[in-house]
Amino acid sequence: MPATSPTDGNPGDTGDPLAGLHDALLAWLPTQRWFPAKGRVVAGLRTVSHAVVSAPGETPTVEHAVIGVSFADAADTGGSTEERYQLVLGVQASPPADVEYAVIGRRGEDVVYDGLADGRISRLFLSLITENATRGPLRFVAEPDTEAPIVGPGRPLIGEQSNSSVIYGERAIMKLFRRATAGLNPDLELHRALGRQGSHEVAPLLGAIEGEIDGEPMTVAMLQTYASNSADGWSMAAASVRDLLAEADLRADEVGGDFAGEAHRIGKTVAAVHLELAAALGTHPLDARGASEIEEWMLERLDRAAAAVPGVAEQREAIAAVLRGVSAAEPSTLQRIHGDLHLGQELRTPTGWLVIDFEGEPSKSLADRVRPDSPMRDVAAMLRSFDYAAFHQLSEWEQSADDPDPQLERRAQEWADRNRSAFCDGYAEATGTDPRESPELLRAYELDKAVYEVLYETRNRPSWVSIPLRSMRRLLTPAGRGER
Numbered sequence: 001m002p003a004t005s006p007t008d009g010n011p012g013d014t015g016d017p018l019a020g021l022h023d024a025l026l027a028w029l030p031t032q033r034w035f036p037a038k039g040r041v042v043a044g045l046r047t048v049s050h051a052v053v054s055a056p057g058e059t060p061t062v063e064h065a066v067i068g069v070s071f072a073d074a075a076d077t078g079g080s081t082e083e084r085y086q087l088v089l090g091v092q093a094s095p096p097a098d099v100e101y102a103v104i105g106r107r108g109e110d111v112v113y114d115g116l117a118d119g120r121i122s123r124l125f126l127s128l129i130t131e132n133a134t135r136g137p138l139r140f141v142a143e144p145d146t147e148a149p150i151v152g153p154g155r156p157l158i159g160e161q162s163n164s165s166v167i168y169g170e171r172a173i174m175k176l177f178r179r180a181t182a183g184l185n186p187d188l189e190l191h192r193a194l195g196r197q198g199s200h201e202v203a204p205l206l207g208a209i210e211g212e213i214d215g216e217p218m219t220v221a222m223l224q225t226y227a228s229n230s231a232d233g234w235s236m237a238a239a240s241v242r243d244l245l246a247e248a249d250l251r252a253d254e255v256g257g258d259f260a261g262e263a264h265r266i267g268k269t270v271a272a273v274h275l276e277l278a279a280a281l282g283t284h285p286l287d288a289r290g291a292s293e294i295e296e297w298m299l300e301r302l303d304r305a306a307a308a309v310p311g312v313a314e315q316r317e318a319i320a321a322v323l324r325g326v327s328a329a330e331p332s333t334l335q336r337i338h339g340d341l342h343l344g345q346e347l348r349t350p351t352g353w354l355v356i357d358f359e360g361e362p363s364k365s366l367a368d369r370v371r372p373d374s375p376m377r378d379v380a381a382m383l384r385s386f387d388y389a390a391f392h393q394l395s396e397w398e399q400s401a402d403d404p405d406p407q408l409e410r411r412a413q414e415w416a417d418r419n420r421s422a423f424c425d426g427y428a429e430a431t432g433t434d435p436r437e438s439p440e441l442l443r444a445y446e447l448d449k450a451v452y453e454v455l456y457e458t459r460n461r462p463s464w465v466s467i468p469l470r471s472m473r474r475l476l477t478p479a480g481r482g483e484r
């Protein structure tokens with residue numbers, strides 16, 4: 001299979017098969033949910049690698065490419081000026097009508113489109129995985145000792161995603177990682193480790209696609225069992241909050257959609273994942289050096305957020321003092337963790353909860369995402385998510401009303417407290433360690449997450465930035481700290 005090397009992306013450079021498409025790609029990228037840099041100033045685009053994956057004569061032609069997007073504003077991203085993304089492209093003169101929505105542009109007579117929209121391409125990838133095939137630079141690998149799913153076309157998952165997935169007949173789901181990074185993706189790595197540990201808390205892994213970048217291995221995609229009949233924790237929690245806010249006279253425990261039982265079960269599930277990850281990949285004591293390293297990452301992120309958001313800059317010193325609480329913490333341990341846990345990363349199946357998406361925070365480098373950290377980071381992230389579920393509806397209402405309704409605010413806080421507390425109870429029951437017994441550590445991690453969220457919302461959902469800003473104020477107010 002022909003594979004082309006990097007070029008400078010000059011449209012006149014005939015060595016780059018994507019050169020004529022650069023403008024079309026620059027217009028298309030910001031329309032994609034997975035493209036995280038919507039608010040940033042794009043300076044240019046180049047083709048990092050390109051290869052044809054389909055066999056000669058196969059229709060459509062399938063290409064795999066990595067593009068590098070450079071930005072004019074490197075300041076708030078830790079100085080990186082280029083981010084790399086993976087594309088799977090379908091190329092055909094007259095593609096079927098159902099891929100029209102995924103068209104990127106034209107190359108000569110051909111239409112070039114997002115390949116995952118085409119069931120023929122997702123079907124090809126699934127069959128290549130079951131055959132352990134190699135095509136060009138891509139290696140398709142079935143997970144040993146797993147049952148091959150029935151091969152058929154996949155349907156693209158529509159929804160909020162940092163990557164792009166296709167679902168195969170409610171049997172399997174394949175995720176194409178959009179960020180192109182050298183190394184083993186932690187989502188694949190941790191699913192593999194947990195699967196081999198016999199975990200019931202993750203969907204079994206079925207296979208992967210591996211490629212290469214800068215002469216090093218890179219995870220292209222991951223295939224896992226699809227949990228049919230599942231609902232995600234965010235939708236369930238949001239429905240519970242809606243019920244409570246609609247019932248002015250009932251307490252959270254009296255409303256039909258009370259979520260506390262589920263929050264308790266989620267606490268136990270997260271605890272089980274932590275215990276399994278520790279057993280599979282080990283633990284280290286959190287010593288003074290480790291604590292000061294963690295504080296440094298937190299402070300560095302705080303400075304980026306302060307540079308971008310005035311509400312954070314005003315509170316910088318007070319926030320920094322709380323983040324330094326990591327050093328004051330009781331002896332504790334570091335281990336591999338989930339790294340970006342929230343209610344949307346939990347799936348309720350008929351038999352219990354599954355945890356998905358172990359990739360870590362999308363904006364962090366791979367080295368930072370695989371660094372052992374305190375399990376408290378995941379606990380704090382879940383507590384933040386209960387706050388989000390409780391207050392997202394109010395924050396939307398408040399945009400159209402003059403004043404916040406104190407009665408509704410109290411009820412939302414009641415929901416958050418009840419579910420945060422049920423989660424901690426479940427976690428403590430399964431691990432024997434109650435996270436609330438390390439208040440400084442928990443508060444530092446919660447505040448660090450809120451700082452991340454302020455930056456995330458400013459870039460992606462500005463109308464939601466009031467949710468983490470409100471929590472930030474609560475975490476800095478002595479009276480608010482005790483609320484769990």
Ligand SMILES: Nc1ncnc2c1ncn2[C@@H]1O[C@H](COP(=O)(O)OP(=O)(O)O)[C@@H](O)[C@H]1O
Nearest residue numbers: 161162163164173203224225226227344356357
């Ligand atoms: N094993 C699975 N079974 C059923 N649905 C899944 C599974 N894994 C992911 N999903 C669905 O796909 C969505 C996106 O998955 P996720 O791993 O969070 O992707 P991303 O990294 O792109 O955010 C989830 O919100 C969930 O709805």
Ligand SMILES: O=P(O)(O)O[C@H]1O[C@H](CO)[C@@H](O[C@H]2O[C@H](CO)[C@@H](O)[C@H](O)[C@H]2O)[C@H](O)[C@H]1O
Nearest residue numbers: 160161162340342343344361362384385388453
């Ligand atoms: O799931 P992703 O890996 O894409 O995570 C990113 O997006 C999340 C939003 O979808 C974001 O989570 C934040 O919003 C959630 C509600 O939508 C809330 O439950 C979380 O607590 C909050 O952090 C996540 O931070 C981001 O990395």
